[in-house]
Amino acid sequence: MTAETIHTAGTVHDAPSDIRWETVCLLDRLLPERGAAALLAAGGEPVQVALFRMVDDTVHAIGNIDPFSGAAVLSRGIVGDRGGVPIVASPVYKQAFNLITGQCLDDPDVRVPVYPVRIADGWLQVGIP
Amino acid sequence: MTELVGKELVVVGNGMVGHRLVQAVRDRDTAGTWRITVLGEEPRPAYDRVALSSCVDGKSADDLTLPAVSDPLVQLHLGDAAVALDRDARVVRTASGAEFRYDALVLATGSVPFVPPVPGRDLPGCFVYRTLDDLDAIMAAAERAVAAPRPGRRSAVVVGGGLLGLEAARALRLLGLSPQVVEIAPRLMPMQVDEGGGAVLRRLVESEDLQVRCGVSVTSIAEDRGRLIATLSDGVELDADLVVFSAGIRPADGLAREAGLPLGERGGVLVNSACRSPDPHIWAVGEVAALEGRTYGLVAPGYAMAEVVADRLLGGEATMTPADLDTSTQLKMLGVDVASFGDALARTPGALEVVVNDPVAGSYAKLVVSDDAKTLLGGVLVGDASKYATLRPLVGSPLPADPVAMIAPGGVELGADALPDSAQVCSCNAITKGAICSAIADGAHDVPAIKACTRAGTSCGSCVPMLKKLLEQSGVEVSKALCEHFAVSRAELFEIIAGTGIRTFSELIAQYGRGRGCDICKPAVASILASLGTGHVLSGEQATLQDTNDHFLANLQRNGTYSVVPRIPGGEITPEGLITIGEVARDFGLYTKITGGQRIDMFGARVEQLPAIWRRLVDAGFESGHAYGKALRTVKSCVGTTWCRYGQQDSVGLAVALELRYRGLRAPHKVKAGVSGCARECAEARSKDFGVIATEKGWNLYVGGNGGFQPRHADLLASDVDTDALISLIDRFLMFYIRTADRLQRTAAWIEAMDGGLDHLRAVIVDDSLGICADLEAAMEAHVANYSDEWRGVLEDPEKLERFVSFVNAPDTPDPTISFVSERGQPVPVPLGLPGVRA
Numbered sequence: 001m002t003a004e005t006i007h008t009a010g011t012v013h014d015a016p017s018d019i020r021w022e023t024v025c026l027l028d029r030l031l032p033e034r035g036a037a038a039l040l041a042a043g044g045e046p047v048q049v050a051l052f053r054m055v056d057d058t059v060h061a062i063g064n065i066d067p068f069s070g071a072a073v074l075s076r077g078i079v080g081d082r083g084g085v086p087i088v089a090s091p092v093y094k095q096a097f098n099l100i101t102g103q104c105l106d107d108p109d110v111r112v113p114v115y116p117v118r119i120a121d122g123w124l125q126v127g128i129p
Numbered sequence: 130m131t132e133l134v135g136k137e138l139v140v141v142g143n144g145m146v147g148h149r150l151v152q153a154v155r156d157r158d159t160a161g162t163w164r165i166t167v168l169g170e171e172p173r174p175a176y177d178r179v180a181l182s183s184c185v186d187g188k189s190a191d192d193l194t195l196p197a198v199s200d201p202l203v204q205l206h207l208g209d210a211a212v213a214l215d216r217d218a219r220v221v222r223t224a225s226g227a228e229f230r231y232d233a234l235v236l237a238t239g240s241v242p243f244v245p246p247v248p249g250r251d252l253p254g255c256f257v258y259r260t261l262d263d264l265d266a267i268m269a270a271a272e273r274a275v276a277a278p279r280p281g282r283r284s285a286v287v288v289g290g291g292l293l294g295l296e297a298a299r300a301l302r303l304l305g306l307s308p309q310v311v312e313i314a315p316r317l318m319p320m321q322v323d324e325g326g327g328a329v330l331r332r333l334v335e336s337e338d339l340q341v342r343c344g345v346s347v348t349s350i351a352e353d354r355g356r357l358i359a360t361l362s363d364g365v366e367l368d369a370d371l372v373v374f375s376a377g378i379r380p381a382d383g384l385a386r387e388a389g390l391p392l393g394e395r396g397g398v399l400v401n402s403a404c405r406s407p408d409p410h411i412w413a414v415g416e417v418a419a420l421e422g423r424t425y426g427l428v429a430p431g432y433a434m435a436e437v438v439a440d441r442l443l444g445g446e447a448t449m450t451p452a453d454l455d456t457s458t459q460l461k462m463l464g465v466d467v468a469s470f471g472d473a474l475a476r477t478p479g480a481l482e483v484v485v486n487d488p489v490a491g492s493y494a495k496l497v498v499s500d501d502a503k504t505l506l507g508g509v510l511v512g513d514a515s516k517y518a519t520l521r522p523l524v525g526s527p528l529p530a531d532p533v534a535m536i537a538p539g540g541v542e543l544g545a546d547a548l549p550d551s552a553q554v555c556s557c558n559a560i561t562k563g564a565i566c567s568a569i570a571d572g573a574h575d576v577p578a579i580k581a582c583t584r585a586g587t588s589c590g591s592c593v594p595m596l597k598k599l600l601e602q603s604g605v606e607v608s609k610a611l612c613e614h615f616a617v618s619r620a621e622l623f624e625i626i627a628g629t630g631i632r633t634f635s636e637l638i639a640q641y642g643r644g645r646g647c648d649i650c651k652p653a654v655a656s657i658l659a660s661l662g663t664g665h666v667l668s669g670e671q672a673t674l675q676d677t678n679d680h681f682l683a684n685l686q687r688n689g690t691y692s693v694v695p696r697i698p699g700g701e702i703t704p705e706g707l708i709t710i711g712e713v714a715r716d717f718g719l720y721t722k723i724t725g726g727q728r729i730d731m732f733g734a735r736v737e738q739l740p741a742i743w744r745r746l747v748d749a750g751f752e753s754g755h756a757y758g759k760a761l762r763t764v765k766s767c768v769g770t771t772w773c774r775y776g777q778q779d780s781v782g783l784a785v786a787l788e789l790r791y792r793g794l795r796a797p798h799k800v801k802a803g804v805s806g807c808a809r810e811c812a813e814a815r816s817k818d819f820g821v822i823a824t825e826k827g828w829n830l831y832v833g834g835n836g837g838f839q840p841r842h843a844d845l846l847a848s849d850v851d852t853d854a855l856i857s858l859i860d861r862f863l864m865f866y867i868r869t870a871d872r873l874q875r876t877a878a879w880i881e882a883m884d885g886g887l888d889h890l891r892a893v894i895v896d897d898s899l900g901i902c903a904d905l906e907a908a909m910e911a912h913v914a915n916y917s918d919e920w921r922g923v924l925e926d927p928e929k930l931e932r933f934v935s936f937v938n939a940p941d942t943p944d945p946t947i948s949f950v951s952e953r954g955q956p957v958p959v960p961l962g963l964p965g966v967r968a
Binding site for chain 2: 024025029030031032033034036037038039040046048051055065067068069070071072073076077078079080081082083084086087089091092094096
């Protein structure tokens with residue numbers, strides 16, 4: 001693999017050393033500012049990840065399950081910002097989630113998982129613990 | 130007053146004032162001192178009698194009903210008139226023989242119509258105009274007259290040209306009759322308007338298809354071959370299908386009279402300034418009260434009396450003040466604005482009158498000022514009453530400007546600061562400018578908030594413009610900003626996009642906004658772009674703006690699956706169509722349900738199944754029903770003339786045509802419609818954003834209705850129009866709504882928020898007052914010409930199809946969180962567990 005970049009949009013993305021990188025798709029498969037879901041596996045369990053490509057071609061990955069409804073739909077929310085913080089709004093009940101930290105802006109006690117992301121040779125890879 | 134818990138208060142009369150009294154007592158009596166019994170002669174709950182004639186143009190009796198006081202301490206005893214009063218035993222007896230003991234008795238029996246003692250006044254076809262039952266009888270008679278098989282116009286004689294008479298004339302005209310008003314005084318509305326104003330008023334109402342005869346009286350009424358002939362004092366004979374007496378009212382004081390209570394010189398229960406009769410247990414309020422000898426026929430003084438009595442019953446010392454007896458009125462009489470306030474007829478000794486009479490423009494304005502020309506005493510406005518809200522509260526105050534300039538066209542515009550704090554801004558509820566300003570200071574930052582905390586503006590509404598001025602003056606900036614990314618409203622954004630030709634969100638936010646956008650502004654801009662005809666909603670960058678429903682052209686359900694609704698125009702569907710839908714649902718394992726909009730919803734489709742489902746539907750001739758969009762949903766219909774024995778027009782044919790015309794039209798909110806083939810209204814068209822009801826001659830168009838959280842009936846916009854005129858009106862209505870409404874504002878709220886409300890809407894889209902109707906119609910023609918099915922648009926475009934996958938790395942693997950169980954023979958979602966995410 002060449003031209004490897006790890007996106008560290010904020011310190012929370014500092015990847016631990018024992019993560020496994022799973023290749024998901026070509027970056028160009030993602031529409032800027034529109035999410036897509038990916039199905040990965042962590043220790044044999046399926047994990048759904050919501051991927052968001054931003055206009056500067058950085059990519060954020062958060063858990064796809066909306067904690068307020070239980071539905072695996074966060075990838076289908078509208079992407080935007082609140083006061084400059086990049087967010088996705090859940091399509092079910094519209095709570096906003098910080099794409100960098102996974103924290104819910106409308107209920108700070110709620111947080112969805114975030115995953116490290118890197119692009120290798122045009123391929124998008126997500127780090128799974 | 131001593132605190133005896135459980136005292137009995139009996140209120141005789143359940144009109145507007147009686148109702149207000151009960152409310153006022155309950156508001157104050159937190160300790161529950163009084164148990165209240167209301168005796169009402171009419172069988173129905175209290176209603177807004179002032180708005181009676183609105184029943185003719187579309188409101189129902191229920192719309193007029195006043196909010197019920199539901200309270201265990203209040204008992205209503207309706208449909209049973211009080212007939213006798215025993216003051217020694219303190220007992221009221223009703224017609225049915227029921228007896229009610231009282232510690233306090235409030236007479237609120239109102240008044241009865243005065244019918245001059247002319248021969249023939251009891252003939253069939255003669256009516257009075259006071260109650261809903263009276264109006265029902267008039268409506269039935271008018272309907273019979275209109276339906277009678279004979280040539281010529283149907284007409285009615287209205288005896289009395291005062292406020293009530295003109296209201297009755299308006300109702301009759303709306304019922305399809307030509308009214309002729311006979312007034313014994315030399316001018317119309319003699320109690321409110323002076324001679325000059327009366328002349329202008331007469332000319333204006335005559336141009337509204339109304340005949341007026343002043344200075345004459347009706348001397349007899351006779352029957353003539355099924356019609357009536359009214360003979361006037363000048364010998365003229367008028368023939369009419371019905372005669373309505375509205376020549377004034379008399380206090381309904383029979384109960385007090387027989388119980389030996391003293392009456393006023395011209396009737397009415399004589400009471401002091403505390404509204405108490407000489408019997409300390411008996412009070413009177415409203416039209417039956419002769420307050421210090423004088424009766425008042427308007428609701429505002431009645432409300433003030435109710436407040437005074439409520440205060441007294443709870444130990445207060447309130448009395449009526451001169452401001453409480455304000456007989457100012459502002460109303461629209463047959464489309465003509467009339468206002469009269471303070472000493473309108475210049476009865477104060479030495480009063481001076483300043484008149485601006487503009488017969489060409491059809492307006493008349495007069496101010497009455499004190500002999501030193503320093504204090505405003507009253508005034509009359511006819512034709513243009515826009516200055517009423519500013520002038521009326523100034524009565525009794527020093528004139529802030531030259532009186533001629535205050536009423537001349539193009540003269541000084543008085544701001545809210547011209548009013549002293551003590552000035553009564555809302556005369557219906559006696560709310561001063563000071564009270565409103567302190568409510569604003571306490572955080573009431575819009576008109577609804579002021580209404581909620583002060584009650585100002587909740588009755589006749591004429592002071593609402595002044596409330597807005599006070600808000601502006603207090604510096605409350607009402608933010609119109611769509612969201613943190615755009616400082617402008619949706620309507621302004623529409624103008625910007627339409628005017629600049631900008632067609633992408635990125636360009637728009639770069640030039641007119643800030644940041645990256647959000648789930649508020651992105652769908653709003655997407656909707657505007659769609660309304661302007663910018664191609665498929667999933668083309669290019671537009672796809673990223675869409676809410677999930679629009680993005681997947683289906684409706685997201687709670688478990689992450691979608692529902693699919695094909696269009697079934699007008700609810701008309703062939704057996705083959707039904708079979709196709711059945712087979713598709715069966716083959717894809719979907720739950721099916723009939724919707725309220727006369728179509729079929731299929732639930733439980735996963736994202737990756739959607740294209741295959743659409744393929745089957747589109748191949749069978751179906752298309753998207755736009756159930757997912759803020760767009761035209763359905764045009765519901767009844768079967769109409771094709772099958773129904775009562776139908777008057779082809780309601781299904783029209784509904785299908787309308788639904789096909791407006792399909793795919795995106796709007797600030799969803800738009801629902803209905804067409805009924807006759808007045809029985811089986812399609813429930815009046816609960817829709819636009820509703821059409823067939824008449825004998827064409828169609829009636831209603832606008833601004835909705836079901837939902839706050840149900841509302843649509844109001845009549847135009848009557849008896851033909852199909853072409855109807856479609857032009859709907860084109861204009863929808864386009865004007867799309868261009869000017871706020872985000873997620875249904876048509877009802879849009880009309881309500883409009884300055885001038887329904888009248889303004891009518892002026893714009895019926896009378897073309899802004900000169901934009903041709904443009905609105907052209908915009909709709911463009912929509913109709915450019916429509917294409919959004920489902921087919923996806924099926925024919927591999928790039929769009931690519932997005933309909935469950936997972937970008939496993940396109941056909943179903944979402945593992947979705948599963949179903951069977952309930953009543955159909956699949957339903959297994960409830961989803963919530964992950965433990967809370968810290």
